[in-house]
Amino acid sequence: MTKQKLVVIGNGMAPGRVLDRLFEAAPGAYDVTIFNAEPRVNYDRIMLSPVLSGEKSFEQIVIHGDGWYIKNGVTLYKGATVTGIDRAARTVTTARGEVASYDKLIVATGSLPIIIPVPGHTLAGVLTYRDLDDVQAMLIAAKSRGKAVVIGGGLLGLEAAVGLKEQGMDVTVLHLMPTLMERQLDTAAGHLLQRAIEERGIRVITKANTKEILGAKRVEAVILEDGTRLHADLVIMAVGIKPNAALGKIAGLEVGRGIKVDAGMATSDPDIYAVGECAEAHGQTFGLVAPLYEMANVIAARLAGDQAAEFTPSATATKLKVTGINLFSAGDFAEAKDREEIVLRDAARGIYKRLVLKDNRLIGAVFYGDTADGAWFFDLIKKGTDVTALRDTLIFGPSFAGGTPLDPTAAVAALPDEAEICGCNGVCKSKITTAITSLSLKSLDDVRAHTKASASCGSCTGLVEQLIKVTLGDAYNPAAVQPMCGCTGLGHDDVRRLIVARSIKTIPDVMQVLEWKTSCGCAKCRPALNYYLLATWPGDYKDDNQSRYINERVHANIQKDGTYSVVPRMWGGMTSVKELRAIADVVEKFNIPAVKCTGGQRIDMLGVKKEDLPAVWSDLNKAGMVSGAAYAKGLRTVKTCVGTDWCRFGTQDSTGLGIKLEKFLWGSWTPAKLKLAVSGCPRNCAEATCKDIGVICVDSGYDIHFGGAAGLDIKGTEVLGHVGTEDEAIEVIAALTQLYREQGRYLERIYKWMKRVGVKTVQQQIMDDVPRRKALYERFVFSQKFSQSDPWAERVKGKDAHEFGALADLTLEAAE
Amino acid sequence: MSKAISKVKLQWVDVGPLDAIPIRGARVVKSAVGCIAVFRTAENQAFALLDKCPHKGGPLSQGIVHDTGVTCPLHNWVINLQTGAALGADEGQTASFNLKIEKGRILLDAAQINSKVAA
Ligand code: SRM
Ligand SMILES: Cc1cc2nc3c(=O)[nH]c(=O)nc-3n(C[C@H](O)[C@H](O)[C@H](O)COP(=O)(O)OP(=O)(O)OC[C@H]3O[C@@H](n4cnc5c(N)ncnc54)[C@H](O)[C@@H]3O)c2cc1C
Ligand code: SF4
Ligand code: FES
Numbered sequence: 001m002t003k004q005k006l007v008v009i010g011n012g013m014a015p016g017r018v019l020d021r022l023f024e025a026a027p028g029a030y031d032v033t034i035f036n037a038e039p040r041v042n043y044d045r046i047m048l049s050p051v052l053s054g055e056k057s058f059e060q061i062v063i064h065g066d067g068w069y070i071k072n073g074v075t076l077y078k079g080a081t082v083t084g085i086d087r088a089a090r091t092v093t094t095a096r097g098e099v100a101s102y103d104k105l106i107v108a109t110g111s112l113p114i115i116i117p118v119p120g121h122t123l124a125g126v127l128t129y130r131d132l133d134d135v136q137a138m139l140i141a142a143k144s145r146g147k148a149v150v151i152g153g154g155l156l157g158l159e160a161a162v163g164l165k166e167q168g169m170d171v172t173v174l175h176l177m178p179t180l181m182e183r184q185l186d187t188a189a190g191h192l193l194q195r196a197i198e199e200r201g202i203r204v205i206t207k208a209n210t211k212e213i214l215g216a217k218r219v220e221a222v223i224l225e226d227g228t229r230l231h232a233d234l235v236i237m238a239v240g241i242k243p244n245a246a247l248g249k250i251a252g253l254e255v256g257r258g259i260k261v262d263a264g265m266a267t268s269d270p271d272i273y274a275v276g277e278c279a280e281a282h283g284q285t286f287g288l289v290a291p292l293y294e295m296a297n298v299i300a301a302r303l304a305g306d307q308a309a310e311f312t313p314s315a316t317a318t319k320l321k322v323t324g325i326n327l328f329s330a331g332d333f334a335e336a337k338d339r340e341e342i343v344l345r346d347a348a349r350g351i352y353k354r355l356v357l358k359d360n361r362l363i364g365a366v367f368y369g370d371t372a373d374g375a376w377f378f379d380l381i382k383k384g385t386d387v388t389a390l391r392d393t394l395i396f397g398p399s400f401a402g403g404t405p406l407d408p409t410a411a412v413a414a415l416p417d418e419a420e421i422c423g424c425n426g427v428c429k430s431k432i433t434t435a436i437t438s439l440s441l442k443s444l445d446d447v448r449a450h451t452k453a454s455a456s457c458g459s460c461t462g463l464v465e466q467l468i469k470v471t472l473g474d475a476y477n478p479a480a481v482q483p484m485c486g487c488t489g490l491g492h493d494d495v496r497r498l499i500v501a502r503s504i505k506t507i508p509d510v511m512q513v514l515e516w517k518t519s520c521g522c523a524k525c526r527p528a529l530n531y532y533l534l535a536t537w538p539g540d541y542k543d544d545n546q547s548r549y550i551n552e553r554v555h556a557n558i559q560k561d562g563t564y565s566v567v568p569r570m571w572g573g574m575t576s577v578k579e580l581r582a583i584a585d586v587v588e589k590f591n592i593p594a595v596k597c598t599g600g601q602r603i604d605m606l607g608v609k610k611e612d613l614p615a616v617w618s619d620l621n622k623a624g625m626v627s628g629a630a631y632a633k634g635l636r637t638v639k640t641c642v643g644t645d646w647c648r649f650g651t652q653d654s655t656g657l658g659i660k661l662e663k664f665l666w667g668s669w670t671p672a673k674l675k676l677a678v679s680g681c682p683r684n685c686a687e688a689t690c691k692d693i694g695v696i697c698v699d700s701g702y703d704i705h706f707g708g709a710a711g712l713d714i715k716g717t718e719v720l721g722h723v724g725t726e727d728e729a730i731e732v733i734a735a736l737t738q739l740y741r742e743q744g745r746y747l748e749r750i751y752k753w754m755k756r757v758g759v760k761t762v763q764q765q766i767m768d769d770v771p772r773r774k775a776l777y778e779r780f781v782f783s784q785k786f787s788q789s790d791p792w793a794e795r796v797k798g799k800d801a802h803e804f805g806a807l808a809d810l811t812l813e814a815a816e
Numbered sequence: 817m818s819k820a821i822s823k824v825k826l827q828w829v830d831v832g833p834l835d836a837i838p839i840r841g842a843r844v845v846k847s848a849v850g851c852i853a854v855f856r857t858a859e860n861q862a863f864a865l866l867d868k869c870p871h872k873g874g875p876l877s878q879g880i881v882h883d884t885g886v887t888c889p890l891h892n893w894v895i896n897l898q899t900g901a902a903l904g905a906d907e908g909q910t911a912s913f914n915l916k917i918e919k920g921r922i923l924l925d926a927a928q929i930n931s932k933v934a935a
Contacts, residue, residue, distance in 0.1 A: 520840065520858045523880040523887030523894070546840040550878040550889040558889055562875040807843035807854060807922075808831035810929065 003031045006303065007092055007100050009082045009247065010108035011036035013045055014276030014292040016063050018106065021300030023072055029304065032074045033100050035092065038131055039079035041066060045131070046289060046424065049321055052135050052163030054713055085251035087269055104271055104303060107248055107259060111241035111277040111287070116151070120213030126235045129160050138234065142167035145716060146233030149173075149222045151210055153180040155320060157238035158193075161202050162322045164234070168716040172230055173197070174208035174222070176239075184318040184329040188345075189352055189368040196325050243278045243285045258285040263310040265299045273299050281311055288316050290423040297426070317378050317423055319371070328371040331381045332356065333364030344395045353395055360388045373397035375412075375463055379419040412466040421467065422453040422460045432464065436471045444468065485524035487516050492745040496532050505537055507544055521547075528746035531633065534669055535741050538783035545800065551631030554803050555791040556613055564613060565606040567630035568620050569666065572640040572658035572678075573601030582623030586616055600637035600675070602628055611804050617792035626666075626790040633747070634669040635676075638662035639687065643680030643697065652697035654680035657726055661695075664730060665737065667787040668780070671744030671753070674737065689717045692750040693733055702729040706736060706762070707754035715751050718759045721767040735766050735776035738783075742776075827930075828916065828923040834862060835920065842877040842886070845924065848933045852913060853877035854922060855897050857884055862922055863897035864915040870895070870908025 008015045011034050019032065036042075042064040050056040069076045080094045091101045113128035115121055127137050138160070141148070145168045150161045153175030165171045173180075179190025180197070194204050209225040213235060222230045243258035254260040254268035258280030265273050265281070275295045277287060286292055291313050301309035317330035333356045335341070344353040351369035355362055355377070362380045367373075376398045380387060387394055398414035415421075417430035435441060435450050444465055448455045454464040469476045483489050490498070495514065504510050507529050511521060521529070526547035533541045551557050556564035570579065583603055587595055593607035608616055617627075629636060638661050641647065643654030658678040665676070677688040678695040688694030690710035694717050696703040701724040705717035720736065723729050739762065744753040754762060766773050795804075837843045837856040844867055845852045851867035853876050861884070867877045874890030884897045894903045900912040911932065914925035 518883060520882050522882045523892065526880060526882065546838055546881065549880070554878075558875075558878060560872070560890065562873075562878075802836060802838065802841075802843060806846050806851075807836055808845045810829065810831070810845060810847040810924075810926070 004029065004103040005101060006030035006032045006104045006106070007102035008032065008034040008106045008108060009085075009092065010034075010110055010276070010278075011038065011042050011076065012108055012110045012276055013042070013063070013289055014110075014296050015106055015108035016042040017293050017296035018108075018275060018299045018303075019072070019074070021297055022303050025300060025304035025306075030104070032072070033077070033102075034074060035077045035080045035082045035094055035098075035100070037079070037081040038133075040132065041069070041076070041078075043132070046321070048129075048132065048135050049159035049163050051132070052138060052160065053166040054163075054715075055323070058132060082247060085247065085272075087251060087272070090271070102271075105273070106299065107253075107267070107272060107274045107278060108276045109244040109247055109278045112244045113237065114240045114242055115237055116210065116239055118210055118212055120215060120219070121237070123213055123215045123219045124217060125215070125219035125233060126213060126237065129156050129236055129238050130241075138164060138236070139167065141234040142169050143714070144233055145169060147172070147231050148234040148236065149230050149232040150236045150238060151222075152236075152238035152240070153177075153204065153206070154183065154238065154240070155181060155318065157236070158197060159321060160236050160238055161197070162200065164236075165200060165202050167714075169234070171201075172203040172205065172232075174210060174224070174230075175204065175206045176209060178206050180204065180206070181320070184366075185327065185368075186333055186354060186366050188343075188354070189327060189329070189366050192350065192352055192368045193320075193325065193327060241277065241287055243280065245278055245280075248274065248278070256280050256283070261311075263298075263312070264302055264307070265295055265311055266302075273302070275299055282313055284313055286313070286316075288318065288423075290316055290420075290426060293424075293426045315378070315381050317374065319374075319423075326367075326369055326371045328367045328374040329365065330374070330378045331362070331364035333366050339363070342395045355395055357387065360386050360391075362387055362394075372462065375419055375421060375460075376415055379416060382420075412463060413470045421463050422451075422455075424460075425452040425455065427451050427453040429467065432467050433471050436468060441468075442472070442476070484528060485522055487511075487518040487521050487525050488514065490514060492528065495529070496536070499532055499536055505533065505541060507533065507547060523549075527552075527633075531669060531671065531746050535783070539786045552633070554610070554613065554800075555627050555629075555631065555795065556608070557631045559606065561607075563607045563609055565604050565630070566608050566613070566616055566620070567598060567600075567602060567604045567628040568625035569628040569662070570602040571662050572638055572655050574640075574655065574659065575603075578623050579625055582620060582625065586619045589619070590616055592616075598630070600628075600630070601639045602637065604630070611806075614796050614801075614804055618796040621790070621793050621796060627792045629666070632669070633672050634674065635662070635665045635667070636673050637675050638665070639675075639677040639691070641678070641680050641685040643678075647680055649683060650680035650697070651699050652680060652702065652726075654678040654686065654695070654697050657695065657697075657702075657729065658686075660726065661730060661733060664734065664784075667789070668737065668741070668784060669787065670737065670741055672747050672749045674740075674750070676733070690714065691717065693736060695729060695733075701725065704729060704732055704736075707751040707759070709749060709751045713751070718754065720763060731773065731777050732766060734780045735773040736762070738776040738780035739765060741780075741783075827925060827927040829926040831922050831924050833921055834860070834917055837862070837922075840881040842879075842881060844875075844877050847929050849911075849929055851875070851877070852924070852929070853886075854915070854924075855881055855886060857881060857897070862915055862917055864913035864924055865895070865897065865900045866911040866913075868910055869893060870900075870902055870910045871906065876910070 044061040044063050047061040082092050083095045084093045091099050093099050113130050127134055142164055148164045148169040148171045150157045150173045153173050161171045161173045179187050180193050198204055211225045212223040213219055214221045219232050219235050222232050245255045245259045248259035249255045258278050259267055259274040260280050261267055261274050267274050276292050295311050298309045298311040315331045320327050340357045342355045354366045356364035361384050365377045415429050419429045421427055421429055432451050432453050441447050454461045482491055484492055504513055510529050530544050530547040545553050556566055590612050592605045596604045598604045638658045640655045640658030644650035645655055674692050676693045677686040677691045679686040679688040680697050682696055688696055689705055690708040694705040703722050704720045706720050708717035709715040740750055740753055831845050840858050842853045842855040853865050853867040855863045867875050869876055869888040871893045874888045876886050878889040879886040885894045887894050893906045896903055900910040902908045914928050916923050
């Protein structure tokens with residue numbers, strides 16, 4: 001029997017779901033070919049905003065990786081735009097000339113972003129927000145840290161604005177209407193939202209009508225109708241979408257706003273289905289995934305032989321995926337004569353709730369600040385429940401309405417079985433609870449893996465966790481704190497606190513007193529404990545070499561072939577004839593295969609044999625060089641620029657200050673590596689504004705920055721404060737380092753610690769609270785007494801000799 | 817330079833005192849099959865594995881030893897010291913060697929090592 005040929009045009013979220021369901025219901029029934037204009041696999045488009053803000057990588061949002069296509073025998077043409085459908089011949093043709101014939105065809109071409117045709121809309125630097133290419137273009141533009149103007153204050157526009165702000169841009173949002181997200185929010189909630197957006201340093205201009213975009217080659221400015229001129233290096237148009245129905249039209253299918261489909265999702269040609277944002281069903285088009293997934297289920301069922309499956313659109317709910325802003329809206333909340341409303345405001349807690357009722361039934365809801373009960377209300381809307389009996393207490397939510405105590409899980413417990421928990425994936429309550437009990441699921445990850453709930457946008461994670469709690473009772477530990485590792489249930493902060501509170505001074509004692517589950521820990525907790533003990537009890541604690549990573553154990557960096565690299569300090573990036581000669585001699589003498597300038601302004605000798613390390617160090621020591629700690633969770637480099645010594649723009653002795661800092665800070669162990677830089681003026685040639693700690697010299701003194709990153713994440717620094725003298729700069733930096741040493745979790749870089757505790761808290765403790773700063777400084781100075789001896793020199797003298805020689809050499813005996 | 821060894825007899829060879837290896841540590845014995853990592857656990861047990869991670873050949877002797885496992889220094893696979901097999905979701909196994917401790921000294925089975933050379 002020859003298989004039916006199924007061709008899919010577009011590889012977005014909707015057809016992705018069709019295929020998932022189809023392969024479940026009728027495995028192997030179709031030979032599937034997909035054409036996708038985007039040159040990539042299927043991914044979770046709604047998670048582009050976390051990719052933009054840097055919270056996720058593209059790999060993390062892929063829905064079907066390349067392996068999925070291979071496993072399911074699906075042929076995917078990437079970067080292939082279908083340009084024609086020949087319904088008589090039953091073939092589709094791409095722009096590149098590929099032709100495929102079909103028995104059944106699915107059109108899933110999604111939407112196109114609307115572009116307002118103001119003058120200048122085609123300039124370079126004007127982008128829309130729809131796919132990964134847009135995000136990548138935004139991320140590149142954001143590197144300039146210039147100004148971005150986002151046109152459109154709806155869901156997409158706001159997510160883009162917050163993402164660009166996170167990437168360090170100066171962002172303005174223009175919105176035509178008087179309040180933000182007016183299609184999903186009423187005026188009151190719109191204002192609350194505007195305030196929250198503005199609190200993040202984003203400028204919002206409402207009633208803003210864009211007249212023109214200016215620029216010679218690239219965008220330079222946006223002009224509003226009222227004459228306002230906004231400087232712009234990047235303009236994002238996020239003013240709406242329109243169904244992409246062009247292909248349907250060319251093929252002669254019936255088209256309204258979108259490609260028209262019947263309840264079975266078939267177009268006017270029974271062999272052609274349309275799904276997703278390009279489809280128009282019951283006279284409506286859709287722009288959120290939940291209804292698209294319902295459409296997908298119907299097509300999959302039809303293709304699998306169930307001719308009864310029908311699509312009926314239900315109310316949709318909206319959430320904004322911006323961390324820290326909770327808003328939820330569902331149904332119809334416009335004011336009208338025949339409607340009543342119930343409003344609750346709690347200004348102190350920033351909460352606003354509004355319910356809209358018609359004929360004693362809930363038809364719309366808007367929540368700002370506290371959205372925990374959203375699902376319960378959404379369910380009332382969808383079901384059209386008569387709420388007369390609940391009316392008086394309705395607004396307080398299910399826990400009150402049901403008369404049960406105000407337990408956070410009560411709301412979830414009160415939900416009916418068919419209440420939808422995960423809108424993105426259409427997962428209802430009973431599906432989750434059944435999976436938990438029948439498959440003995442224990443954790444959020446388990447539930448995600450088995451039900452897909454909370455696996456897309458993640459905004460229902462809290463609900464899913466409560467559901468697990470309700471189902472498992474005490475057996476579920478929601479792990480509000482992430483345990484350090486599998487050896488303990490305690491988080492990093494608890495362990496640190498208990499080490500101090502109970503005066504615990506050795507690793508075995510930590511494991512005993514804090515009831516470790518393993519006999520001697522693992523490679524995750526042991527290095528962390530070693531650091532915590534070292535930082536807590538300077539001078540007292542005896543470092544446990546066996547709990548250190550190899551690099552820190554042998555004070556060199558292991559390479560992929562098991563050899564090591566050696567990086568001596570070059571204080572502040574300065575070197576001398578003597579040092580360079582010693583390096584040259586060492587390289588020659590030990591046949592070191594590679595010598596390289598590092599990104600940290602010093603020289604790396606790569607490919608040194610382990611047994612040669614002590615001898616190499618001995619020669620370097622003789623020329624006055626010490627370990628550069630290029631391997632350490634500790635002070636790495638202090639980069640500098642030439643400053644007033646040479647540069648015509650230098651305002652202070654940046655090289656000198658850098659050297660002083662490096663000589664003061666070296667040897668210190670920190671939660672993760674620590675890199676500094678000092679630039680002589682705001683031109684910033686030492687790249688101080690992407691370092692853990694950076695100094696920008698200015699005429700009046702020193703601007704101290706911190707919390708930058710330029711590795712896995714790219715982040716500009718935040719300003720800690722300004723000081724007038726070098727001595728103050730050194731004091732502030734040492735105090736900051738000490739605060740980080742005391743609060744940072746192991747392997748948490750300064751920027752992550754800063755994000756966790758808050759820039760303001762750090763500023764307050766270091767800049768405002770002078771006695772506290774002095775105390776931190778003193779503690780740092782004290783701990784440095786025990787850490788500033790060159791580990792290389794110690795090993796040249798014989799310390800840890802066992803590390804560098806073999807236990808025995810049987811090759812010699814074999815030769816006898 | 818492999819000599820064909822036909823006898824299957826054990827041939828214990830002394831490679832040094834157990835104390836020469838740090839507790840929860842390892843050292844290397846060079847041999848005709850390559851480096852052999854000899855581990856010493858917190859419980860004073862010793863194990864010998866080929867010093868090559870089944871993943872990408874990382875030197876297991878340089879890893880962190882915990883219980884009867886070692887975490888490879890290159891990409892953190894955890895290898896069982898008794899069997900040489902990767903634990904958890906990773907798959908692969910590195911060769912392990914017979915070892916015994918007598919009067920505080922570590923003995924390796926030279927016949928086994930040489931047979932691997934011949935193989
Ligand atoms: C040698 C060097 C590359 C070079 O040839 O220039 C280098 C080499 C390594 N880097 Fe780096 N990084 C080097 C400068 C940088 C820089 C640039 C800088 O310091 O200005 C960065 C970005 C700045 C930053 O740290 O934010 C950098 C960000 C990273 C990261 C990402 C860290 C992060 O938290 O985002 C890693 C991975 C990690 O640490 O987990 C890493 C890890 C590594 C490791 C240790 C990878 C490893 O685990 O084996 C490499 C060791 C090679 C070796 O044995 O020497 N390296 N690395 C540079 C040594 C600088 C030095 O003199 O000490
Ligand atoms: C940044 C962002 C955030 C969002 N957030 C949310 C959210 O929080 N919640 C929510 O419910 N929804 C959200 N959405 C909307 C949601 O992503 C869409 O509703 C959904 O992805 C639409 O799926 P689709 O399959 O119809 O179309 P798409 O996912 O757009 O896929 C269409 C695909 O078809 C391809 N294509 C088009 N024409 C052709 C052709 N001629 N030949 C071949 N291929 C073609 C396109 O390249 C595209 O890859 C968001 C959207 C964006 C852009
Ligand atoms: S960028 Fe990657 S490959 Fe290059 S040195 Fe750093 S870690 Fe190694
Ligand atoms: S080589 Fe050991 S984990 Fe990769």
